[in-house]
Amino acid sequence: TGDGKGKTTAALGLALRAAGHQQKVLILQFIKGCWISGEVRAISSIPQIEIKQLGSGFIPFKQGKPLINPELKMEAEQALQYALEQAKNSSYDLIILDEINNMVDYGLASPEQVLNIINNKKPEMVLVLTGRNAHPKIIEAADTVTEMKQIKHAFQHGIKAIKGIEY
Numbered sequence: 434t435g436d437g438k439g440k441t442t443a444a445l446g447l448a449l450r451a452a453g454h455q456q457k458v459l460i461l462q463f464i465k466g467c468w469i470s471g472e473v474r475a476i477s478s479i480p481q482i483e484i485k486q487l488g489s490g491f492i493p494f495k496q497g498k499p500l501i502n503p504e505l506k507m508e509a510e511q512a513l514q515y516a517l518e519q520a521k522n523s524s525y526d527l528i529i530l531d532e533i534n535n536m537v538d539y540g541l542a543s544p545e546q547v548l549n550i551i552n553n554k555k556p557e558m559v560l561v562l563t564g565r566n567a568h569p570k571i572i573e574a575a576d577t578v579t580e581m582k583q584i585k586h587a588f589q590h591g592i593k594a595i596k597g598i599e600y
């Protein structure tokens with residue numbers, strides 16, 4: 434969690450590490466940008482890692498607050514249900530729920546829904562959650578928590594999102 438850059442890419446690093454040991458990895462992206470990320474292209478050539486983008490992914494914002502509509506809420510419910518199902522019943526060694534903390538932050542998921550996934554996962558499975566503003570209950574439930582702290586970001590100096598760095 435945290436406001437600094439590197440959360441999703443750190444999780445992808447773990448996926449790579451696990452795949453190198455022939456472990457099976459599932460990456461579920463809860464919120465995606467409007468472009469296809471480099472990681473999605475690269476991962477398609479790694480057989481042990483599967484990556485899925487859930488929902489339409491694009492969340493409209495107004496004055497820094499997300500505009501939640503019934504359609505988004507329904508997509509979020511389906512995405513959470515899918516994640517729960519995979520955590521409970523699949524044979525993945527590692528599941529990454531990318532940006533799921535934001536879902537809670539935006540009110541698209543309750544902390545209890547995420548805790549339910551954590552509490553019902555297969556015991557030997559590793560679950561990684563990313564996203565800003567991790568809920569205190571989720572922080573408490575986790576074994577390991579890292580906060581990416583922003584010192585500065587190129588965007589603040591007028592540098593727009595760079596291919597290969599931001600997406």
Ligand code: ATP
Pocket residue numbers: 436437438439440441442443532564565581583586588589598599600
């Ligand atoms: P990355 O995907 O690079 O590991 P992240 O997952 O930590 O970053 P998110 O909070 O998910 O970052 O943000 C998604 C994108 O927004 C990233 O590409 C990141 O570089 C960019 N970003 C992060 N902080 C800022 C900022 N302060 N201003 C503009 N863009 C930012």
Ligand code: MG
Pocket residue numbers: 440441442532563564
């Ligand atoms: Mg991210």
